[in-house]
Amino acid sequence: MRAVRLEQYGDPSGLVPADVPAPTPTAGQILIRTAAIGVGGVDAVMRRGTLVRVAPEGIVPGSEVAGVVEQVGDGVDPGWVGRRVWATPGLLGGYAEQVTAHLDDVTELPDDLSFVDAAALGSAATVAHFALEHARFAPGERVLVRGAAGSIGISAVELAARRGAAAVAVTTSSAQRGERLRALGATHVLDRNGAGDDDASYDVVVDIVGGPDQARFIDRLAPNGRLVLVGGVAGFPPDDFGAALIRSFQQSRSFATFSLNTIAVDRRNAARADLLRAAARGDLTPVVHDVLPLDRAADAHRQMDDGAVLGRIVLVPEG
Ligand SMILES: NC(=O)c1ccc[n+]([C@@H]2O[C@H](COP(=O)([O-])OP(=O)(O)OC[C@H]3O[C@@H](n4cnc5c(N)ncnc54)[C@H](OP(=O)(O)O)[C@@H]3O)[C@@H](O)[C@H]2O)c1
Numbered sequence: 001m002r003a004v005r006l007e008q009y010g011d012p013s014g015l016v017p018a019d020v021p022a023p024t025p026t027a028g029q030i031l032i033r034t035a036a037i038g039v040g041g042v043d044a045v046m047r048r049g050t051l052v053r054v055a056p057e058g059i060v061p062g063s064e065v066a067g068v069v070e071q072v073g074d075g076v077d078p079g080w081v082g083r084r085v086w087a088t089p090g091l092l093g094g095y096a097e098q099v100t101a102h103l104d105d106v107t108e109l110p111d112d113l114s115f116v117d118a119a120a121l122g123s124a125a126t127v128a129h130f131a132l133e134h135a136r137f138a139p140g141e142r143v144l145v146r147g148a149a150g151s152i153g154i155s156a157v158e159l160a161a162r163r164g165a166a167a168v169a170v171t172t173s174s175a176q177r178g179e180r181l182r183a184l185g186a187t188h189v190l191d192r193n194g195a196g197d198d199d200a201s202y203d204v205v206v207d208i209v210g211g212p213d214q215a216r217f218i219d220r221l222a223p224n225g226r227l228v229l230v231g232g233v234a235g236f237p238p239d240d241f242g243a244a245l246i247r248s249f250q251q252s253r254s255f256a257t258f259s260l261n262t263i264a265v266d267r268r269n270a271a272r273a274d275l276l277r278a279a280a281r282g283d284l285t286p287v288v289h290d291v292l293p294l295d296r297a298a299d300a301h302r303q304m305d306d307g308a309v310l311g312r313i314v315l316v317p318e319g
Pocket of ligand 1: 042123146147149150151153173177192208209229230231232233258261309311
């Protein structure tokens with residue numbers, strides 16, 4: 001089958017199309033013929049190899065696919081064959097025509113949601129939903145989404161707005177992307193430093209960026225405000241970032257990390273199914289920046305490295 005391998009950590013040219021053996025589903029797994037493959041910020045972080053090197057070079061990246069079940073492993077109901085699904089194979093294996101996934105990591109798609117839209121939303125919207133829950137977001141609160149132009153941020157903006165936030169501020173480096181985010185529910189657009197048309201404080205900060213400016217955003221929390229670090233597209237925060245919390249002791253601010261891995265499988269899958277149904281109804285917006293052939297995964301990563309992407313790029317196998 002056709003796949004894209006990471007032959008070398010570093011720049012996107014390390015992503016090389018190749019013919020590789022198709023995987024076989026083991027007990028509890030299904031085999032999916034992919035129709036759409038999400039290219040996530042996590043893939044770019046992993047490809048650069050600066051934060052983590054999860055495996056020797058030669059791995060197939062990709063953690064999110066949508067397609068049709070072709071085969072089932074031992075212990076799986078054969079009735080799954082032919083169903084349209086979203087699935088994650090884990091952190092690796094997605095940039096391929098055929099992908100195996102454990103049934104715990106599979107969600108059946110509503111009939112009227114496209115594979116491309118499912119691949120754009122299945123992971124990001126679920127992360128955004130539980131990040132807001134982890135932050136104990138309540139209607140009427142003010143929310144700041146840092147790094148809002150990516151898929152997780154877009155869903156966090158839309159979910160916070162639809163669930164009654166009093167304000168939803170976003171950080172973005174692009175005025176044009178800021179306008180698109182306003183159309184999805186953002187009320188204020190700030191630059192990456194947090195400067196812009198709102199200098200107030202926030203009850204909740206959903207932070208997908210991390211990195212050297214972390215303390216600046218802890219300082220934007222209102223009394224009893226909660227910052228939840230969901231991603232690290234700018235790398236690790238500096239060691240002394242917690243000093244901003246300690247200095248503001250009397251404001252009872254909180255900092256937390258959040259990983260979807262800590263959410264029980266049944267809750268995660270139920271929430272994802274709900275979110276995909278919401279998307280099929282038009283109540284949640286898949287933002288697809290570009291659709292490219294699978295072989296052009298390196299071009300997708302170039303666009304991400306150039307900072308030109310709003311939402312997700314989706315790869316489609318050509319076979
Ligand atoms: N917690 C979880 O369970 C979970 C699950 C999956 C992924 N993740 C993490 O989420 C992150 C990817 O999320 P994503 O795909 O939504 O994000 P993304 O598209 O990679 O990036 C989001 C936005 O951040 C801004 N940005 C990029 N570099 C920046 C920098 N150096 N400083 C400030 N802003 C910067 C860019 O917007 P502008 O140019 O407009 O500013 C970009 O569009 C990864 O770190 C991944 O590991 C977490």
